[in-house]
Amino acid sequence: MLDSFDIAKPRFVIGQQFTSLGKHPKLCTVMDIHKTYNSRNELVKVRYIATHEFCGQTVTDYDICETTIARGAK
Secondary structure, eight states: OOTTOOTTSOSSOTTOEEEOOSSSOOEEEEEEEEEEEOTTSOEEEEEEEEEEEETTEEEEEEEEOHHHHHHHBO
């Protein structure tokens, strides 16, 4: 059951590494956690910022959901 699930507590920590899915998997690292609150100060969304390397450059994705990290976590 999901009774023990708490959206306020991040499921993954900064520094967590995961492999992206798709045709060309990449090793990504969680760099930050963004939380969105509504006008009543209720947490409505949790998104992660992750980076990976592509052709010698660091690419940052600012909208990673928990499911993506869970599917590729080591």
